[in-house]
Amino acid sequence: MRFMMIVKATQDSEAGVMPSQELVDAMMKYNEELMKAGVLLAAEGLHSSAGAIRISYPEAGGKAKIVDGPFTETKELIAGFTLIEVKSREEAIEWAKRMPDPHGFGEGVIELRQVIEPPELTPDAESQALHALMRQQAPTKQP
Amino acid sequence: MRTESTHRTIDAIWRIESAKIIAALARMVRDIGVAEDLAQDALVIALEKWPGTGIPDNPGAWLMATAKRRALDLLRRNQTLGRKYEELGRTTSDRHEEEFGAGLDGEVADDLLRLIFTTCHPVLSTEARVALTLRLLGGLTTEEIAHAYLVPEPTVAQRIVRAKKTLSAARVPFEVPEGAELRPRLASVLEVVYLMFNEGYAATGGEHWTRPVLCMEALRLGRILAEIAPQESEVHGLVALMEIQASRLATRVTSSGEPILLMDQNRTLWDQLLIRRGLAALRRAEETGSPLGPYALQASISACHARARTPEETDWVRIAALYEALAMVAPSPVVELNRAVSLSMAFGPAVGLEIVDALMAEPTLKAYHLLPSVRGDLLAKLGRKAEACEEFKRAAAMTGNARERALLLKRAEENAAAPEQDEDQR
Numbered sequence: 007m008r009f010m011m012i013v014k015a016t017q018d019s020e021a022g023v024m025p026s027q028e029l030v031d032a033m034m035k036y037n038e039e040l041m042k043a044g045v046l047l048a049a050e051g052l053h054s055s056a057g058a059i060r061i062s063y064p065e066a067g068g069k070a071k072i073v074d075g076p077f078t079e080t081k082e083l084i085a086g087f088t089l090i091e092v093k094s095r096e097e098a099i100e101w102a103k104r105m106p107d108p109h110g111f112g113e114g115v116i117e118l119r120q121v122i123e124p125p126e127l128t129p130d131a132e133s134q135a136l137h138a139l140m141r142q143q144a145p146t147k148q149p
Numbered sequence: 150m151r152t153e154s155t156h157r158t159i160d161a162i163w164r165i166e167s168a169k170i171i172a173a174l175a176r177m178v179r180d181i182g183v184a185e186d187l188a189q190d191a192l193v194i195a196l197e198k199w200p201g202t203g204i205p206d207n208p209g210a211w212l213m214a215t216a217k218r219r220a221l222d223l224l225r226r227n228q229t230l231g232r233k234y235e236e237l238g239r240t241t242s243d244r245h246e247e248e249f250g251a252g253l254d255g256e257v258a259d260d261l262l263r264l265i266f267t268t269c270h271p272v273l274s275t276e277a278r279v280a281l282t283l284r285l286l287g288g289l290t291t292e293e294i295a296h297a298y299l300v301p302e303p304t305v306a307q308r309i310v311r312a313k314k315t316l317s318a319a320r321v322p323f324e325v326p327e328g329a330e331l332r333p334r335l336a337s338v339l340e341v342v343y344l345m346f347n348e349g350y351a352a353t354g355g356e357h358w359t360r361p362v363l364c365m366e367a368l369r370l371g372r373i374l375a376e377i378a379p380q381e382s383e384v385h386g387l388v389a390l391m392e393i394q395a396s397r398l399a400t401r402v403t404s405s406g407e408p409i410l411l412m413d414q415n416r417t418l419w420d421q422l423l424i425r426r427g428l429a430a431l432r433r434a435e436e437t438g439s440p441l442g443p444y445a446l447q448a449s450i451s452a453c454h455a456r457a458r459t460p461e462e463t464d465w466v467r468i469a470a471l472y473e474a475l476a477m478v479a480p481s482p483v484v485e486l487n488r489a490v491s492l493s494m495a496f497g498p499a500v501g502l503e504i505v506d507a508l509m510a511e512p513t514l515k516a517y518h519l520l521p522s523v524r525g526d527l528l529a530k531l532g533r534k535a536e537a538c539e540e541f542k543r544a545a546a547m548t549g550n551a552r553e554r555a556l557l558l559k560r561a562e563e564n565a566a567a568p569e570q571d572e573d574q575r
Contacts, residue, residue, distance in 0.1 A: 038376075041372070041376050042257075042258065042373060042376045042377065043165060043369075043373065044368070044369035044370065044371070044372035044373040044376075045369065045372075046372075047422060047426070048422060089422070091365065091368075091369070093161075093164060093365075094157070094160070094161055094164075096157045096158050096160065096161035097161040097164055097165065099158070099161070100158065100161045100162055100165060101165070123399075124398070124399030124418075
């Protein structure tokens with residue numbers, strides 16, 4: 007099963023303050039550990055929301071509204087993510103606990119979310135049901 | 150409840166740490182069976198202690214230290230049995246002190262590499278190699294392995310016990326082979342990993358078409374190998390092959406469980422992340438500078454399919470050339486059959502049929518259901534329906550997979566029902 011470890015944004019990450027060398031080193035070491043354990047699928051850090059674009063649909067069926075960043079609600083924003091492939095929810099938690107505190111200053115938050123996977127790849131009933139629903143809407147053959 | 154959740158957490162920690170611990174202990178005691186027992190002892194202590202005391206901050210280091218302490222106790226006890234052991238105990242003890250400090254990353258990687266070379270040693274049967282590797286490197290329980298292979302648990306347990314005994318009896322050294330020995334031994338390791346993957350990808354018997362646990366385990370082992378043996382082109386080749394094949398796992402069967410052939414799969418459902426990882430692994434294989442081996446060549450073929458956004462975009466000429474290269478480094482009738490298929494796609498069914506007809510006398514393909522299956526397909530494309538129908542029937546009788554049999558019988562029926570035609574290109 008796949009999990010996404012989402013690193014939440016902080017005031018510093020939003021202000022574009024570079025993390026300390028110590029943190030950068032710790033993160034690199036951590037990613038290397040994930041790689042050597044064969045669980046790492048992808049890891050990306052994101053620019054601050056200053057350069058972000060938000061597309062929203064304030065009216066149902068209406069036109070898209072485009073708003074440029076930065077966005078103010080820091081705690082709702084994300085600063086990066088790491089995608090891992092593990093055998094259990096507990097294994098995902100264990101790896102997330104080993105990630106270095108992404109920000110220090112008491113602001114670091116990592117959120118773990120399970121990725122919805124095709125029913126063939128997961129024994130999890132909930133994602134099976136969700137995927138079956140998505141599958142119904144997808145074409146079954148190439149156009 | 151609390152105890153139960155702690156146990157599940159300990160399972161997860163075991164999954165992450167066990168291979169490293171067993172590998173480190175095996176270097177100390179020079180016997181992977183003893184090493185596993187000692188590591189298990191540490192796990193039992195953790196299972197007793199942690200629900201009460203809470204899980205320590207660095208559970209991996211705790212388990213490693215506890216296990217090593219037990220290993221030292223064992224070595225000291227053995228010391229009294231003879232001077233030889235005394236010497237071994239002293240050197241291990243010296244090294245032990247420094248290891249309590251910073252864990253040397255290179256050392257851990259080396260130990261893991263030694264471990265996988267030992268569990269995949271040619272002195273063991275293939276089945277034993279697979280079971281032992283899943284157990285010691287994958288951290289899977291006997292029950293999990295039995296479930297994945299659809300065999301009774303005692304069978305797997307016995308296989309593992311016997312494998313450990315065989316390794317001890319043969320005095321297989323705990324080391325990474327060097328010189329001329331390295332290539333064939335590495336081939337044995339890669340073979341085990343790929344067998345594991347294939348077993349999961351296309352189950353050879355029974356109702357289950359895919360058994361993803363085995364695919365995931367094989368992929369994980371491959372990814373680990375790519376990090377601890379990065380200079381080996383074929384390691385990356387195998388990883389690339391598995392990543393790209395795994396990208397199609399979800400599209401290989403219909404919701405009712407019928408297999409979907411590569412050309413009919415919905416490519417929008419292919420896992421683009423795995424494809425990207427596969428292509429990156431293939432680049433790593435090429436960057437080692439060694440000529441591409443069988444795995445890297447198969448991965449290159451798989452990559453041709455992955456790059457084609459529609460079946461029509463498939464570069465069959467390149468695929469046919471890659472099969473020709475593959476036939477040179479790893480000649481086999483199966484490769485030849487695949488070359489025939491790619492040539493027929495590139496230059497028409499008649500070209501392919503010529504090669505397939507030549508393979509009909511091949512004794513090693515006597516029981517290979519894909520030969521009549523391919524021949525049936527080519528005949529059908531040439532409008533020779535009656536012959537095609539016979540071949541599909543023959544193929545259906547030969548496959549052990551119920552789903553595949555149904556598919557082949559369906560094709561036989563389609564060709565039986567249709568009148569003879571000169572040309573019917575699908």
